[in-house]
Each structure stands twice: as structure tokens, then as C-alpha cells.
Amino acid sequence: MRIYLAGPDVFLPDAVAIGRRKVEICARHGTTGLYPLDNLIDLAAPDASLQIFRGNEAMMNEADAIIANLTPFRGPGADAGTVYELGYMAGRGKNCFAYSNDPTLYVDRVREITSVTAQDGRFTDADGLTVEDFGQTDNLMMIHALDLYGAPLVVPSRKPADLWHDLAGFEACLRLATATKP
């Protein structure tokens, strides 16, 4: 089974090393991890970002499943590139798995960046925009895509000490993925 390894891990200072760890864990579980940074890209080329897109998309097309790191990234929710990829894989009918290392509910994370008030039975932020509150850690589109096309989002009971390097959630996804035949 080939598994696409999506996540903001590629933005970490040790992005290559964490990818290598993930690929090794995949191998221990009898699977092949496909990590975006394993595509060879000429970052000095004028079309570097398009090369990255094409490389990632080719890897996704080749993969049987995705394991996405949905740990909140620069805001109350998951990294946009990772979310795009989860949607893409769901659209292609692939098996979808994901973890987040932050178990905080979405509405509570929004409270960290803006005031949230209850009004007419719904929560709104300082701009009057509705804050989704279904007792979930992120937007319902990702949450239910996982429920229906793979396994429910894996979250720890509490934040691990190292939010970006703790791979317990990742390995839990891998166990779920290998228990599910593609």
C-alpha cells in the first residue's frame, strides 16, 4: 500500500528528517510512504511552485491512501495545502486518514484569536461571522470525509510536548490504514 504523507511537516526546519522518520515508520508497517520533499525540485527555477504542485499531484495519483497532518497551522485550523490534498484524495476515491496533535475544539481555538459570542443559538466572532460549533476540532468537511472514507480524525487526549514532532497520531493512522484494505 502506498500512502501519501500530507502535512505542514514540509515547512518544519527539519522537514527532510521528519519525512524520513515517517517513511521509515511506514516501512515498519509494510507500506510505502510517499513524502512530497522526495520529489526533486529545482527551487531556483521560475516555475518551482508549479513543479512542486505537479510532483505532489503525481504522488497523490500514485497513492492508495493519504495520511494528513491536520494539526492547526498559523490559525485556528489545518494547513490549507494539506486540506486541499485531503479533498483531492477524497475526490479521487482514495482512503483518507488524518491526525491532529491538538485536541482543542475549533470554537475554543477561535476564542484564542477573537472574541466569540453566543447569539440566537449560534456562536459569532468579532466580525459577526458564524463560528462552526458541532463539538469538532476543525471544519466539518474534513471531519466527515475522514469518518466516511477512512477513519475518524485521530486526536490525542492532550497536546503532546512537541506538537510538530510527536508521531503517535501518525502511527495510529497507519494502523488504521493497514487494517483497511484499499
Add this chain to the structure above:
Amino acid sequence: MRIYLAGPDVFLPDAVAIGRRKVEICARHGTTGLYPLDNLIDLAAPDASLQIFRGNEAMMNEADAIIANLTPFRGPGADAGTVYELGYMAGRGKNCFAYSNDPTLYVDRVREITSVTAQDGRFTDADGLTVEDFGQTDNLMMIHALDLYGAPLVVPSRKPADLWHDLAGFEACLRLATATKP
């Protein structure tokens, strides 16, 4: 042509009204707009969020194209639910269009929430994570999906006075969508 109308518009205080305006504009262009809030959902039901997911997905499956509102939402980038849907539609091979009412580059929006420093030829945020900087307004996965599967992201030369209700970018997408045969 049936067009799925994705965006954080559904979180606006006048979410129903803006959906109606978008559907009317679609009709004027000879197309059918499919707006998530036109699905009848019992919000008091215990599975309301799953009903919303299923309703949105059924609409996407029925649509020939998507027009996504990628205006930054609660952070430096687009709304996660909208990004998921753009990925899903790309994965299904549908035509993909989008607009953002904020022309600011992603790296400059990140500067508004954290310090950004240049280091070894790349930008990093206060946590040492890379800030993507290819001269684009958001994550490259969305930007190039649009380039390849529809038309480049539509952005105004400057932010409109009403970020959430200005539909000039939306209508520009519609013109692009109707000029492209599905």
C-alpha cells in the same frame, strides 16, 4: 452548466441573502448556481453536521464546476471547508474557478500575525517554520489547481470596501466558467 458556490459566505450574518445574489448572478449568465444553504438541514438534529457534509457533497457531485471564494478567513489563508471542496472538485475532474477579494501576498499576510525573517534564502515565521513565498496570495496547491483546471485565481488590484459582499471577482469567475466548456 451547474456551478457549486463554495466559500465562507455561509458564515456571514446574511448568508442566505448573499447566496441568493450569487444564484441570481449565475442565472443571468445562463448557469445554475448550487449554494450549500439551499440544502434543507435540520440543525437541531444530532447528525446535523453530517447532513451538511452529505448535502454539500451531493451538490458537488451534481455540479460541472466550482467557484470558490478564497478570501482569507480567520488567518492568513482561505477557509478550510472551501479549500477541501476545491480539492474535492479537482479530484473529481471538475472545472475549478476561484476569487479572493484580498490581493495581499501570503507572506505579507503572515507578517500581520507573526514575525517573518529571511534565513538561508527562505522566509521563516516566529516558530522557525517556512513561510511559502512564490509571489502568490495563498498556498501553491490551490493556486496551481486553478491554473491547470480552470483559470488563474481572480484577485482585485486592491481590496474592495466590503470584503465579504463585493461580488465583482465572483462575476469575473462566472465569465471565465461560461467561456470554458465543461
